[in-house]
Amino acid sequence: MFGTSGVRGPVGEAVxxxxxxxxxRALATDGAATVVVGRDxxxxxxxxxxxxxxxxxxxxxxxxxxxxxxxxxxARAVVREVADAGAxxxxxxxxxxxxxxxxxxxxxxxxxxxxxxxxxxxxxSAAFEFAAHDAIGAVEERGAVAGGDARRLHERAxxxxxPLPDDLSVVVDLGNGVGRVTADALHxxxxxVETLNGQRDGRxxxxxxxxxxxxxxxxxxxxxxxxxxxxxxxxxxxDRLMAIDERGRFVAGDALLALFARREAGAGDRVAVPVxxxxxxxxxxxxxxxxxxxxxxxxxxxxxxxxxPGVAFGGEPSGAWIWPDxxxxxxxxxxxxxxxxxxxxxxxxAALVDDLPEYPIRRDSVRTDAKRAVVExxxxxxxxxxxxxxxxxxxRVETDAGWFLVRASGTEPLVRITAEARDEADAxxxxxxxxxLIERARDAA
Numbered sequence: 001m002f003g004t005s006g007v008r009g010p011v012g013e014a015v016x017x018x019x020x021x022x023x024x025r026a027l028a029t030d031g032a033a034t035v036v037v038g039r040d041x042x043x044x045x046x047x048x049x050x051x052x053x054x055x056x057x058x059x060x061x062x063x064x065x066x067x068x069x070x071x072x073x074x075a076r077a078v079v080r081e082v083a084d085a086g087a088x089x090x091x092x093x094x095x096x097x098x099x100x101x102x103x104x105x106x107x108x109x110x111x112x113x114x115x116x117x118x119x120x121x122x123x124x125s126a127a128f129e130f131a132a133h134d135a136i137g138a139v140e141e142r143g144a145v146a147g148g149d150a151r152r153l154h155e156r157a158x159x160x161x162x163p164l165p166d167d168l169s170v171v172v173d174l175g176n177g178v179g180r181v182t183a184d185a186l187h188x189x190x191x192x193v194e195t196l197n198g199q200r201d202g203r204x205x206x207x208x209x210x211x212x213x214x215x216x217x218x219x220x221x222x223x224x225x226x227x228x229x230x231x232x233x234x235x236x237x238x239d240r241l242m243a244i245d246e247r248g249r250f251v252a253g254d255a256l257l258a259l260f261a262r263r264e265a266g267a268g269d270r271v272a273v274p275v276x277x278x279x280x281x282x283x284x285x286x287x288x289x290x291x292x293x294x295x296x297x298x299x300x301x302x303x304x305x306x307x308x309p310g311v312a313f314g315g316e317p318s319g320a321w322i323w324p325d326x327x328x329x330x331x332x333x334x335x336x337x338x339x340x341x342x343x344x345x346x347x348x349x350a351a352l353v354d355d356l357p358e359y360p361i362r363r364d365s366v367r368t369d370a371k372r373a374v375v376e377x378x379x380x381x382x383x384x385x386x387x388x389x390x391x392x393x394x395x396r397v398e399t400d401a402g403w404f405l406v407r408a409s410g411t412e413p414l415v416r417i418t419a420e421a422r423d424e425a426d427a428x429x430x431x432x433x434x435x436x437l438i439e440r441a442r443d444a445a
Contacts, residue, residue, distance in 0.1 A: 001123065002116035008091050008100030011044040015099050017051040019123075020089070023101050024055025026122035028137070029129045030115075032056075032085040036104075038066045038074035038150075039089035040178050040237040042202030044099045049089045052101065056087075057137035059130055066150040067143020068200065070178045070238035073154045075108040075329035077142075080153065082106075093210035093235035096203050109307065109328040110300040151181050154333065158185040161326055162337040165344030166190025171231035171244070172336070173219040175209055176201040179238030182333040186340060196222060202236070209236035211319060213250040216242070224248025230349045232336040239299070240319030241332035243339055245350040253317030254278035255353050258285075260321060260335070263342060264313035265290035272305035272314035272322075274298070275396045276405055276418055279359050296393035297407070299330045359402075360424045362431040365414040366438050374415050375408045377441035382406075397434075401426035404434040 001007060007023065009015050027035060035056055039045035045068075053063050066077050071088045078086035086104030094100070103111040103119065111119070122128065131137065142150060158164075158181070169192040172183045176197045187193045196219055197206030208215045211233040223231040223244045231244030243251040258281045261271040267289030273281055274297040282292045293311065295301040299320040306314030306324040314322040320330035327334065343349050368374055375394055382389040388398040394407025394416075402421030409416055415438055419431035 001120040002111075006100050006102030006110070006116075008094060008098060010097050011048075011099045015044075015048065015101075017047055020048040020051035020101060021055040022123045022126070022128075023087070023103075023119060024052040024061075025059045025128040025130075026055075026119045027085060027087065027103065028056045028059030028061035029122055029127070030118055032061055032083075034062045034064065034081070034083040036064045036066060036074060036078045036081055036083045036086040037089075038069045038071075038077070038086075040071070040091075040202065041068055041176065041200040042091065042096065042099050042236070045089045045202065048099055048101070052087055052089060053139060057131075057139060059128055059137075060135050061137045063137060063139045065139060065141050065143060067141070068178055069150050070154070070181060070333065071102070072239055072327065072329045072331035072333060073150050073181060075104050075331075076154055076157065076327055077150045078104050078106065079108045088237065090237040092237050093240060095208060104329070107328055109303050112300060112304055151184070155181050155185045155188065158334060158337045159189055162334070162341050164189035164191065164337055164341055168192070168229040168340060168344055169194070169227055170340055171196065171219060171223050171226070171228045173207075173211075173216060173231065173233040174198050174238075175211065175234055175236060176204045176206045177209065177234055177236040177238055179234035179332055182232065182234065182238070182336045185333060185337055191340065194222070194226070194228070204236065211235050211240055211242040216244065216250055220244050220248045220250055230340065230343050232339065234332045234336075235319070238332040239330040241321060241335035241339070242319045243349065245353055246348065247350050249350065249353075251349070251353055253319060254280050255356050256339075257281050257315045257317055258356055259342065259352055260315055260338070261285055261290070261313055262288055263338075264323070266312070268310070269312040270310050272302045272311050274302060274316050275390070275393045276407070277317060278361065279402060279420055279422065280356060284356065294390065294392055294396070303328050303330070357422075359420055359422055360427040361418065361420040362427050364417050364431075364435070365409070366417065366435070366442070367414055368442060369413050370442070371408040371413055371415050374438060374441045375406060377444050378406045378437050381437055381440060399430065402430050404430045406434055406438060
């Protein structure tokens with residue numbers, strides 16, 4: 001039921017009011033006495049959040065409803081309110097027809113596999129503990145309409161923890177989502193802020209929710225055509241942050257990860273990254289005496305690793321950035337502020353990016369209905385033929401020249417291939433090696 005980012009899928013099919021009701025019942029039955037609830041701007045969120053709250057209160061949980069807010073705003077509120085859990089109704093960067101539910105621990109960290117499995121088991125078995133008539137949970141409205149202050153407190157925390165410059169011009173593309181706290185924090189610090197797609201609208205009429213290079217062409221054009229020092233772009237619930245340099249170039253996620261990681265880590269530190277991360281990050285960290293520690297793909301895995309001693313930072317090239325000393329939730333507004341401060345200190349995002357090396361990377365997919373069997377067989381072959389074959393998430397093989405990754409898609413009947421090296425010929429060779437492994441495994445599966 002739960003993927004790497006909670007429950008997610010098309011409304012009325014995978015995600016229904018019945019499901020939201022049962023997730024609320026399960027979360028309360030699992031022992032969450034007080035739960036902070038919020039949602040993104042999708043219209044279906046009204047129905048789903050009401051059902052979720054009904055399930056929570058029906059089984060005795062008290063609810064603090066902060067309304068329509070960014071996911072990191074809700075996660076921070078869980079900690080501030082000393083709640084037992086949080087629940088955000090969101091499909092994050094997914095398209096408008098989707099929605100979902102992501103659950104948060106009392107520490108503001110996404111539920112891990114064990115807790116998600118407990119909730120899924122309760123939903124499947126319908127083993128709910130309903131409250132007596134006089135023990136139904138209470139609901140406290142803390143949304144902006146009701147005078148709530150979750151966003152204001154998030155903004156204040158950003159300005160208190162990040163020394164923002166007061167002389168930069170920043171284009172903030174909100175993607176019709178709920179990341180207004182970014183624009184508010186930068187404006188309050190004295191930056192000249194121009195917003196794009198600032199009207200909240202869960203249909204995402206301005207651009208698709210996911211902040212990819214293809215989806216952010218208009219923002220790139222605006223930055224290039226103005227005197228902006230940088231652009232920042234969010235997804236629908238603002239847990240992700242991507243960037244545009246002053247020339248109007250979309251900054252690749254691996255490059256942004258390398259810049260953040262090098263800024264935060266020092267000698268002896270580690271940075272948590274998923275197994276599909278570029279060599280660029282490891283090389284950038286080596287320059288400062290730090291190292292990477294790999295996790296499965298998914299921000300919940302990165303966050304769990306980032307919580308360990310000696311880990312200074314965690315991030316995914318897709319745009320999730322985690323500062324464990326500030327908040328264990330991927331926080332797009334925090335990332336936007338940190339990046340703005342970095343540009344203010346260094347003077348040019350374009351120069352910072354140009355200073356990073358570029359490594360050739362190859363990606364492709366092989367279609368198969370036996371994707372997991374094929375990947376398992378690839379792992380067996382790789383273990384026999386390579387000294388450094390990790391099965392943390394798929395099969396990642398490290399060589400002196402570079403690395404390749406063979407991994408089953410989480411949503412499609414595909415086995416994905418990624419290969420990277422420091423020169424073109426090695427990247428091609430590693431990619432062909434990975435493809436050959438898949439063909440051998442598919443023949444044997």
